[in-house]
Amino acid sequence: xxxxxxxxxxxxxxxxxxxxxxxxxxxxxxxxxxxxxxxxxxxxxxxxxxxxxxxxxxxxxxxxxxxxxxxxxxxxxxxxxxxxxxxxxxxxxxxxxxxxxxxxxxxxxxxxxxxxxxxxxxxxxxxxxxxxxxxxxxxxxxxxxxxxxxxxxxxxxxxxxxxxxxxxxxxxxxxxxxxxxxxxxxxxxxxxxxxxxxxxxxxxxxxxxxxxxxxxxxxxxxxxxxxxxxxxxxxxxxxxxxxxxxxxxxxxxxxxxxxxxxxxxxxxxxxxxxxxxxxxxxxxxxxxxxxxxxxxxxxxxxxxxxxxxxxxxxxxxxxxxxxxxxxxxxxxxxxxxxxxxxxxxxxxxxxxxxx
Amino acid sequence: xxxxxxxxxxxxxxxxxxxxxxxxxxxxxxxxxxxxxxxxxxxxxxxxxxxxxxxxxxxxxxxxxxxxxxxxxxxxxxxxxxxxxxxxxxxxxxxxxxxxxxxxxxxxxxxxxxxxxxxxxxxxxxxxxxxxxxxxxxxxxxxxxxxxxxxxxxxxxxxxxxxxxxxxxxxxxxxxxxxxxxxxxxxxxxxxxxxxxxxxxxxxxxxxxxxxxxxxxxxxxxxxxxxxxxxxxxxxxxxxxxxxxxxxxxxxxxxxxxxxxxxxxxxxxxxxxxxxxxxxxxxxxxxxxxxxxxxxxxxxxxxxxxxxxxxxxxxxxxxxxxxxxxxxxxxxxxxxxxxxxxxxxxxxxxxxxxxxxxx
Numbered sequence: 001x002x003x004x005x006x007x008x009x010x011x012x013x014x015x016x017x018x019x020x021x022x023x024x025x026x027x028x029x030x031x032x033x034x035x036x037x038x039x040x041x042x043x044x045x046x047x048x049x050x051x052x053x054x055x056x057x058x059x060x061x062x063x064x065x066x067x068x069x070x071x072x073x074x075x076x077x078x079x080x081x082x083x084x085x086x087x088x089x090x091x092x093x094x095x096x097x098x099x100x101x102x103x104x105x106x107x108x109x110x111x112x113x114x115x116x117x118x119x120x121x122x123x124x125x126x127x128x129x130x131x132x133x134x135x136x137x138x139x140x141x142x143x144x145x146x147x148x149x150x151x152x153x154x155x156x157x158x159x160x161x162x163x164x165x166x167x168x169x170x171x172x173x174x175x176x177x178x179x180x181x182x183x184x185x186x187x188x189x190x191x192x193x194x195x196x197x198x199x200x201x202x203x204x205x206x207x208x209x210x211x212x213x214x215x216x217x218x219x220x221x222x223x224x225x226x227x228x229x230x231x232x233x234x235x236x237x238x239x240x241x242x243x244x245x246x247x248x249x250x251x252x253x254x255x256x257x258x259x260x261x262x263x264x265x266x267x268x269x270x271x272x273x274x275x276x277x278x279x280x281x282x283x284x285x286x287x288x289x290x291x292x293x294x295x296x297x298x299x300x301x302x303x304x305x306x307x308x309x310x311x312x313x314x315x316x317x318x319x320x321x322x323x324x325x326x327x328x329x330x331x332x333x334x335x336x337x338x339x340x341x342x343x344x345x346x347x348x349x350x351x352x353x354x355x
Numbered sequence: 356x357x358x359x360x361x362x363x364x365x366x367x368x369x370x371x372x373x374x375x376x377x378x379x380x381x382x383x384x385x386x387x388x389x390x391x392x393x394x395x396x397x398x399x400x401x402x403x404x405x406x407x408x409x410x411x412x413x414x415x416x417x418x419x420x421x422x423x424x425x426x427x428x429x430x431x432x433x434x435x436x437x438x439x440x441x442x443x444x445x446x447x448x449x450x451x452x453x454x455x456x457x458x459x460x461x462x463x464x465x466x467x468x469x470x471x472x473x474x475x476x477x478x479x480x481x482x483x484x485x486x487x488x489x490x491x492x493x494x495x496x497x498x499x500x501x502x503x504x505x506x507x508x509x510x511x512x513x514x515x516x517x518x519x520x521x522x523x524x525x526x527x528x529x530x531x532x533x534x535x536x537x538x539x540x541x542x543x544x545x546x547x548x549x550x551x552x553x554x555x556x557x558x559x560x561x562x563x564x565x566x567x568x569x570x571x572x573x574x575x576x577x578x579x580x581x582x583x584x585x586x587x588x589x590x591x592x593x594x595x596x597x598x599x600x601x602x603x604x605x606x607x608x609x610x611x612x613x614x615x616x617x618x619x620x621x622x623x624x625x626x627x628x629x630x631x632x633x634x635x636x637x638x639x640x641x642x643x644x645x646x647x648x649x650x651x652x653x654x655x656x657x658x659x660x661x662x663x664x665x666x667x668x669x670x671x672x673x674x675x676x677x678x679x680x681x682x683x684x685x686x687x688x689x690x691x692x693x694x695x696x697x698x699x700x701x702x703x704x705x706x707x708x709x710x711x712x713x714x
Contacts, residue, residue, distance in 0.1 A: 002364060007373055007411035009363020 022060025049075030076132025103140030185254025329355030365403030415475030510537030
């Protein structure tokens with residue numbers, strides 16, 4: 001049994017999945033183990049979730065350049081094995097997570113207000129900073145997610161981005177206990193967690209999704225109502241009927257521009273539509289007339305800050321949320337991306353960095 | 356804090372800062388290391404071949420040092436005394452220690468750099484120190500004494516003594532690594548007629564003859580006939596001294612640890628002979644009992660017990676054995692990672708034993 005204390009020996013090289021050009025070959029190879037900067041820690045990443053964003057980062061889909069070459073991944077769960085010289089808040093052997101926000105400046109007007117993800121100088125894991133698809137990754141000690149010692153690291157990995165993101169999104173909707181919340185894309189990586197958070201937070205959940213297995217999954221996770229978009233004559237009507245007037249909040253966690261457009265239509269008057277999922281080039285259309293007359297809100301929600309992270313992990317630690325995960329070796333990452341592109345994934349893939 | 360060579364799992368090691376060991380039991384002593392070395396067993400540990408050694412362990416079981424602290428019950432040693440650290444820990448009182456099989460001591464045996472932290476560090480905690488340390492005479496340097504921790508006692512006890520070498524015996528030693536050479540040094544003391552070294556490395560065979568006193572050598576990869584034929588050519592040289600003696604060697608000492616070399620011992624042993632196995636084997640061998648049942652031989656095995664260390668120390672004082680020949684490479688203690696690469700590539704680097712010293 002390896003012990004994570006000052007005797008832990010950090011190797012010189014490690015396995016990682018690297019790409020040199022956007023859309024180029026994903027190489028599972030040996031690379032050097034990085035050295036943490038004074039404000040960083042080195043985390044021995046044991047497991048990493050795979051997020052759709054990682055696929056976008058590889059492909060170069062977004063209007064923001066990735067670092068190249070790049071090690072992707074931003075749901076890394078592991079153990080701190082080395083401390084930068086100025087690190088005060090973590091010890092060797094602590095469990096820690098690498099999330100989307102690797103580091104922020106902590107001194108701009110956004111960071112001041114705990115709106116760290118919106119820091120103009122944000123450093124992003126698996127995008128501008130080598131991420132969690134490697135065995136040893138650096139992370140700003142202040143931003144690294146604190147995970148209770150002894151946590152099942154494979155199970156907590158998806159919480160670090162998917163969990164935090166949907167939890168914050170649900171908070172942003174500003175609902176009250178007993179309100180209806182619609183999870184649009186309930187059977188996906190984010191959706192499956194959103195259903196559980198929403199239920200734990202006291203809301204009534206309706207899930208929308210389609211395809212084999214999704215209904216069973218969403219119902220098992222606790223949704224009260226389910227609408228199959230592949231098999232409905234009128235999706236909006238079905239949703240409005242099931243929620244007795246439209247859901248008070250909608251969390252858009254699908255990859256469909258059409259689903260987003262519909263959410264603006266079926267949301268309850270005075271309700272909130274939250275945009276989370278990022279279909280390429282998508283636009284959210286809202287007819288001004290109905291937007292005003294229905295007095296709805298459309299909110300963009302983007303990951304979460306340190307407090308959101310701590311709260312989201314706490315729901316997991318208390319057993320209230322758990323992502324259905326499938327563990328494969330890090331060496332299989334390209335196959336995971338293939339399945340992701342064809343929409344075949346139920347729940348979330350987590351890679352074991354040792355395989 | 357002190358620096359130590361920490362094993363991190365198969366293929367992993369690092370020279371790291373760790374806390375200095377402290378007295379845990381009244382029978383312990385803390386020794387400040389002045390010299391240490393690397394053993395073939397340490398290389399096996401690093402490969403992951405010895406699973407009871409867990410990551411985080413400080414390796415090493417051979418050293419010379421100075422006693423820094425003693426537990427309350429220590430009678431035989433004082434602070435500041437220079438000592439030889441035995442690779443074998445012995446409680447001195449159990450059934451096995453009393454029978455001189457300290458290798459199987461109930462609270463000892465080979466624990467250093469195995470089940471407890473070892474000597475490849477600045478300090479080491481020695482359990483049962485009264486029976487596991489030996490006083491180091493002032494007139495003998497670290498290089499003269501270091502081989503007494505493990506290599507010499509092993510070659511002597513598990514090799515020469517177990518093989519019951521008599522004067523005028525013909526001895527074959529298979530394997531010219533540090534253990535084979537240490538066995539050679541020990542065997543010479545018993546004055547056999549001939550010591551035949553067997554190895555596939557000509558450079559090592561030459562070294563055995565030129566520096567360590569072997570009388571003959573055979574490279575089995577370069578002979579046309581069988582190994583037994585070559586042995587018989589050599590024993591024929593001594594025909595006048597050995598009238599009526601059947602072909603073969605009186606003592607065949609295996610210092611490699613693979614089936615092929617154990618087979619060689621079986622092939623060349625003469626009636627009344629002794630096969631002494633020193634090598635660390637990882638898999639089984641075939642015992643050719645259909646040939647051996649009738650030959651009145653003995654086969655011995657074992658781990659060193661270090662009961663003969665003081666006897667060997669006397670042999671060094673009397674210049675009967677000069678172990679300095681075994682040391683080919685010198686390093687400072689903090690160069691240990693370099694030492695590992697040389698020793699790990701021993702044949703090419705022409706490396707026997709290294710010495711790592713604190714200056």
